[in-house]
Amino acid sequence: MKPADIPENEEERLKLLDSYKILDTLPEEDYDAIAKIASSICNTPIGLISLIDKERQWFKSHHGINATETPRNLAFCAHSILNPDELFIVNDATKDDRFFDNPLTTEKPNVVFYAGAPLNTTEGHALGTLCVIDNKPNSLNDSQKESLKLLANQIVGLLELRKKNEELKAVNNKVTQLNEQLNTFAFRLTHDLKSPISGVNFLLNVLKEDHSNLFENTAAENYISLITNRMGYMSSLIDEILEYSRVNTENIVYEDFNLGTILKSILNNIDFDDKIALNSKDLDIQINSSKIGFVQIFQNLISNSRKFSNKEKVFIEVDFKKDKQFYNFIYRDNGPGVEEHYWEKVFNMFETLENGNNENTGIGLATVKSIIERLGGKIFLQNREDGKEGVCFHFYISKKDVLDSK
Structure with missing residues (x-):
């Protein structure tokens, strides 16, 4: 041999x-x-x-x-x-x-x-x-x-x-790890910033309520109002970054819930001046998904409709249907809508429209997109089918058994 x-x-x-x-x-x-x-x-x-x-x-x-x-x-x-x-x-x-x-x-x-x-x-x-x-x-x-x-x-x-697949997995794992570290950092940073911002807001309120006579009809009064507005924006920004961080780090919990009940609860918390009218069909239905995720999705969408509305009354429509794989939604309002060249940009982090609204942080729709993608879905904008003015979001979310099989 x-x-x-x-x-x-x-x-x-x-x-x-x-x-x-x-x-x-x-x-x-x-x-x-x-x-x-x-x-x-x-x-x-x-x-x-x-x-x-x-x-x-x-x-x-x-x-x-x-x-x-x-x-x-x-x-x-x-x-x-x-x-x-x-x-x-x-x-x-x-x-x-x-x-x-x-x-x-x-x-x-x-x-x-x-x-x-x-x-x-x-x-x-x-x-x-x-x-x-x-x-x-x-x-x-x-x-x-x-x-x-x-x-x-x-x-x-x-x-x-x-x-090549193993190399891609290694790269994806590294990117996932870096994203988790970034989200953790953002969460800790924004959480730590909440305390000093709350302190500044408290001092501003003290100045306005207890010492307003010192600033009345002076430039200082305008400066204090400007600072108050900016601190309100910073508070909103931090709250939305915290929400975005939680969306990307917390585990998804699936449970049964009634879709119509969720929407009514959100409206009760947001519509404090009776400005919103919801027209929905076939929403009195039980589904199994992330209840917290759905609250965050519709809370952001409805808040945006209210915030950017140019009408005295905000009319919102939500259509729902399901098939073997997905829960499908169409969300419409009667606001100014979104110009077509912004349809993809609005879902990017910190992307804001040129509408003069200083309250917009550019995080809400990025959060919505992130939630939907984690739930195995996709969201996009289209023109309203009836030709009327307003936004028209289409999105779908995978059923849990479909996600489990992937």
Whole structure:
């Protein structure tokens, strides 16, 4: 028996093999199918996808035998990777000086015929082989040889795709970690800012209520009013950043709730001057989703309708329907609407419309979008179907069983 030589590029080859994170992974249907197809095309009882590690050959797929690995010094595939540009074929191992006394030939699985197509990467390294094995002398015709090479290329394609997916996962995990750190930082910063802002607001109220005579009809009175307005804006900004941070860090809790009841509760808390009229259809219905998420979504939408309304009365319409996968909503109001070139921008953080409203922080709709996306949905703006003035938000949210299946 003559063990195979070690390739000159062995160190780089092993390093590249390790980068695929494929060794000792569970069986996968795509690889098993290729091994089976190779065995069928070549009319052999055994088909293997073999990867040559430092001390062993490990089978990613093993059609026709139960073994998952063998010592490298016994491996036919260790010879095959020495010539990555061609098939390695042994028609009768019992008559070959390199293999006639090899335990893999003299004992089970009784390798007599062997044909291996190297698994060559773009860097020029052979990671292993796609091989077919018979227990008797055999040979391949030109068509079978070509098929074996093409199938080997498919395996390399799967390995490359796997590697790219693993790299994307690593990047996504890093981005997720950084986002979590950023959200935590934003939450702590804004939470810590609430106390001094509350203190300034308290002092401003003291000045206005107890010492108003000192500032009446003076420039200082205007300055105090300006400071009060700006502090109100800062308070709103901090509250909305806190809400946005919570949306992206807190776990989603699913529960049953009545959609109509939620909307009525929101209106009771927002519509303190009886300015809003809600026209809704088919909302007296139980759904299972994030109750807190729905409160935040509609609270932001309704607050915006009230805040930006140019009418004495705010009319809001909410349409709802469901299908097998989603809860679907259309939200309309009778306000000034949003110009089409802003339809995507309004969902960006801190993006505000040029409408002169100093109360707008540009966070509310970003929060709405974030909630909906976490619930497996999407939100977008369109023109109202009836041609009337006003916003028209379309959004959908995945049902819990749909999200669980992904």
